[in-house]
Amino acid sequence: xxxxxxxxxxxxxxxxxxxxxxxxxxxxxxxxxxxxxxxxxxxxxxxxxxxxxxxxxxxxxxxxxxxxxxxxxxxxxxxxxxxxxxxxxxxxxxxxxxxxxxxxxxxxxxxxxxxxxxxxxxxxxxxxxxxxxxxxxxxxxxxxxxxxxxxxxxxxxxxxxxxxxxxxxxxxxxxxxxxxxxxxxxxxxxxxxxxxxxxxxxxxxxxxxxxxxxxxxxxxxxxxxxxxxxxxxxxxxxxxxxxxxxxxxxxxxxxxxxxxxxxxxxxxxxxxxxxxxxxxxxxxxxxxxxxxxxxxxxxxxxxxxxxxxxxxxxxxxxxxxxxxxxxxxxxxxxxxxxxxxxxxxxxxxxxxxxxxxxx
Amino acid sequence: xxxxxxxxxxxxxxxxxxxxxxxxxxxxxxxxxxxxxxxxxxxxxxxxxxxxxxxxxxxxxxxxxxxxxxxxxxxxxxxxxxxxxxxxxxxxxxxxxxxxxxxxxxxxxxxxxxxxxxxxxxxxxxxxxxxxxxxxxxxxxxxxxxxxxxxxxxxxxxxxxxxxxxxxxxxxxxxxxxxxxxxxxxxxxxxxxxxxxxxxxxxxxxxxxxxxxxxxxxxxxxxxxxxxxxxxxxxxxxxxxxxxxxxxxxxxxxxxxxxxxxxxxxxxxxxxxxxxxxxxxxxxxxxxxxxxxxxxxxxxxxxxxxxxxxxxxxxxxxxxxxxxxxxx
Ligand SMILES: Cc1cc2nc3c(=O)[nH]c(=O)nc-3n(C[C@H](O)[C@H](O)[C@H](O)COP(=O)(O)OP(=O)(O)OC[C@H]3O[C@@H](n4cnc5c(N)ncnc54)[C@H](O)[C@@H]3O)c2cc1C
Numbered sequence: 001x002x003x004x005x006x007x008x009x010x011x012x013x014x015x016x017x018x019x020x021x022x023x024x025x026x027x028x029x030x031x032x033x034x035x036x037x038x039x040x041x042x043x044x045x046x047x048x049x050x051x052x053x054x055x056x057x058x059x060x061x062x063x064x065x066x067x068x069x070x071x072x073x074x075x076x077x078x079x080x081x082x083x084x085x086x087x088x089x090x091x092x093x094x095x096x097x098x099x100x101x102x103x104x105x106x107x108x109x110x111x112x113x114x115x116x117x118x119x120x121x122x123x124x125x126x127x128x129x130x131x132x133x134x135x136x137x138x139x140x141x142x143x144x145x146x147x148x149x150x151x152x153x154x155x156x157x158x159x160x161x162x163x164x165x166x167x168x169x170x171x172x173x174x175x176x177x178x179x180x181x182x183x184x185x186x187x188x189x190x191x192x193x194x195x196x197x198x199x200x201x202x203x204x205x206x207x208x209x210x211x212x213x214x215x216x217x218x219x220x221x222x223x224x225x226x227x228x229x230x231x232x233x234x235x236x237x238x239x240x241x242x243x244x245x246x247x248x249x250x251x252x253x254x255x256x257x258x259x260x261x262x263x264x265x266x267x268x269x270x271x272x273x274x275x276x277x278x279x280x281x282x283x284x285x286x287x288x289x290x291x292x293x294x295x296x297x298x299x300x301x302x303x304x305x306x307x308x309x310x311x312x313x314x315x316x317x318x319x320x321x322x323x324x325x326x327x328x329x330x331x332x333x334x335x336x337x338x339x340x341x342x343x344x345x346x347x348x349x350x351x352x353x354x355x356x357x358x359x
Numbered sequence: 360x361x362x363x364x365x366x367x368x369x370x371x372x373x374x375x376x377x378x379x380x381x382x383x384x385x386x387x388x389x390x391x392x393x394x395x396x397x398x399x400x401x402x403x404x405x406x407x408x409x410x411x412x413x414x415x416x417x418x419x420x421x422x423x424x425x426x427x428x429x430x431x432x433x434x435x436x437x438x439x440x441x442x443x444x445x446x447x448x449x450x451x452x453x454x455x456x457x458x459x460x461x462x463x464x465x466x467x468x469x470x471x472x473x474x475x476x477x478x479x480x481x482x483x484x485x486x487x488x489x490x491x492x493x494x495x496x497x498x499x500x501x502x503x504x505x506x507x508x509x510x511x512x513x514x515x516x517x518x519x520x521x522x523x524x525x526x527x528x529x530x531x532x533x534x535x536x537x538x539x540x541x542x543x544x545x546x547x548x549x550x551x552x553x554x555x556x557x558x559x560x561x562x563x564x565x566x567x568x569x570x571x572x573x574x575x576x577x578x579x580x581x582x583x584x585x586x587x588x589x590x591x592x593x594x595x596x597x598x599x600x601x602x603x604x605x606x607x608x609x610x611x612x613x614x615x616x617x618x619x620x621x622x623x624x625x626x627x628x629x630x631x632x633x634x635x636x637x638x639x640x641x642x643x644x645x646x647x648x649x650x651x652x653x654x655x656x657x658x659x660x661x662x663x664x665x666x667x668x669x670x671x672x673x674x675x676x677x678x679x680x681x682x683x684x685x686x687x
Contacts, residue, residue: 249676267612271612272587273676274613274680275587278594279590299583351575352576
């Protein structure tokens with residue numbers, strides 16, 4: 001790791017030590033604290049890979065990985081900026097017009113704008129290319145009608161990233177386009193969907209003839225599929241795919257709860273954690289080298305998901321001696337566990353990507 | 360399969376080239392009593408593989424010379440295992456490294472780090488202190504492990520596993536463990552390659568098996584397993600070069616744990632994919648599987664092995680699981 005990323009790590013640790021928060025599992029998806037995200041932005045800890053003119057630090061993906069790891073390690077509340085900073089900014093920088101970059105990137109780098117991902121639909125889950133939400137051109141831009149589901153954080157987001165169909169082609173992968181939509185546009189209804197803990201993180205988003213400015217198209221009209229695939233490496237290959245239960249793991253270690261069997265099992269868990277951290281680092285390096293590590297990112301996600309499940313199983317029999325705080329972490333981990341193998345691409349689909357990538 | 364750190368591809372090619380012409384022994388026998396074994400061993404000796412670590416010193420494990428020798432030893436052991444050959448190369452390399460005395464080029468040398476494997480066939484025994492003795496035929500009943508390698512039962516040797524390991528020079532024990540991991544990695548790579556070849560070529564229901572989603576799922580899992588092992592082994596190798604004993608110990612212990620799990624996963628899944636044909640001695644999977652099983656179980660005396668290497672707090676866990684820096 002470079003000195004820059006070491007310095008970034010130190011700066012994250014400093015902020016985390018100062019900030020008043022309770023560490024939680026799954027903090028990148030469920031720990032929402034806009035002030036914290038904005039403080040990260042103020043301290044130059046967001047968007048570190050982006051050009052300086054757009055609020056970045058022109059660092060590497062390895063630098064960004066260092067920041068992400070330290071934040072997740074602490075179980076810090078990072079959900080407010082996570083998606084926007086992880087994949088929307090990079091996507092705009094890759095495909096967006098200069099106008100779009102100027103309009104959105106600096107605000108994303110300060111966590112002033114917060115995005116939710118409008119990809120999945122009731123009939124388009126694993127088969128995302130089956131999306132039916134439709135965008136039609138009119139004189140002032142576009143009108144969008146359709147239904148998105150599982151849209152995490154849409155109720156708190158300022159904007160939606162939206163994948164919509166702009167023409168009907170025989171090949172369902174053609175004719176898709178990426179848009180930005182303001183969440184306070186007339187015609188948008190966001191309804192909560194409660195999760196296994198009864199918490200409200202994701203939503204159903206109905207769009208009825210919603211106006212989208214003409215220049216809020218990301219990249220080329222009709223090239224949405226090719227572009228969105230590039231986002232998936234960012235979405236799947238990062239440390240959030242194995243560190244969601246890290247606060248539980250370390251709370252149990254810190255409290256010395258592991259019995260003899262627990263220690264034996266910890267040997268294997270620690271070995272896999274080491275592997276996963278290496279993979280995530282390599283994913284970041286691959287991105288720095290200009291690659292899109294689709295297969296490798298799918299491997300990270302698949303194994304990361306298994307690791308997170310195994311941490312829970314490891315901790316389970318040790319819980320009777322745990323205090324209230326550790327119980328809270330355990331409950332969070334258990335209740336979010338089914339989501340881990342589904343969000344961002346289901347486990348079986350990851351395996352299929354991996355098998356195809358290694359002919 | 361791309362590895363995170365390719366070892367010398369020319370060496371791999373050379374080994375592959377050589378072993379394709381070597382005879383295979385029959386299944387289920389003590390390998391050392393077959394003509395095929397003698398032919399294989401003579402080839403390994405002639406090609407100079409057994410002497411790779413003769414002049415190694417590893418007091419500065421990060422030096423270019425140390426690196427070159429270790430890479431060559433790892434390369435030869437891995438390539439041989441990848442091709443599914445069980446030879447006493449790894450054990451001999453370690454024994455020759457552990458002693459300052461000169462041994463005949465064709466010696467089958469065994470050191471306590473071998474946990475008794477090949478010992479009944481040894482022509483030189485290197486003790487923990489590096490002294491060499493010639494074996495006397497004590498008439499002990501020899502056992503043959505799953506890979507067809509003769510071995511001496513540990514309880515007959517009166518040694519207590521890890522406690523015996525404690526008395527060994529640390530570097531020798533580390534090299535032995537590293538080479539064992541490399542052998543497991545090679546055998547696992549070979550097994551996965553065979554399974555993958557089978558499902559790509561074998562046609563059922565009108566198309567290659569790999570087109571069936573359930574088959575593809577198992578193939579994907581195999582890839583993930585193998586890649587885990589590859590990463591764990593290379594991490595240990597990097598840490599060996601970096602020279603920090605504590606972090607190396609952690610990497611070796613956890614890599615062995617990963618290797619055990621992956622060996623089990625790979626043998627199960629590869630055989631499942633390879634159908635009945637994989638079981639037969641004609642299938643090259645057969646040989647890799649047996650080596651994997653035998654290596655997996657080698658020297659595992661206690662479920663508590665290496666618990667002392669575990670971190671006591673979060674900071675230590677984080678530090679020990681941090682990837683070794685590039686360049687090491
Ligand atoms: C907590 C959470 C947050 C989410 N947040 C968002 C968000 O913010 N924005 C967004 O757009 N989406 C979001 N999603 C949706 C997520 O991307 C989808 O759930 C996911 O892509 C799977 O789609 P599905 O749920 O419709 O499952 P389905 O496609 O119905 O699949 C069900 C199961 O079938 C199996 N399966 C499906 N296809 C295959 C195949 N080809 N081969 C083998 N097995 C297969 C898999 O095991 C899968 O789990 C979120 C999901 C969760 C759980």
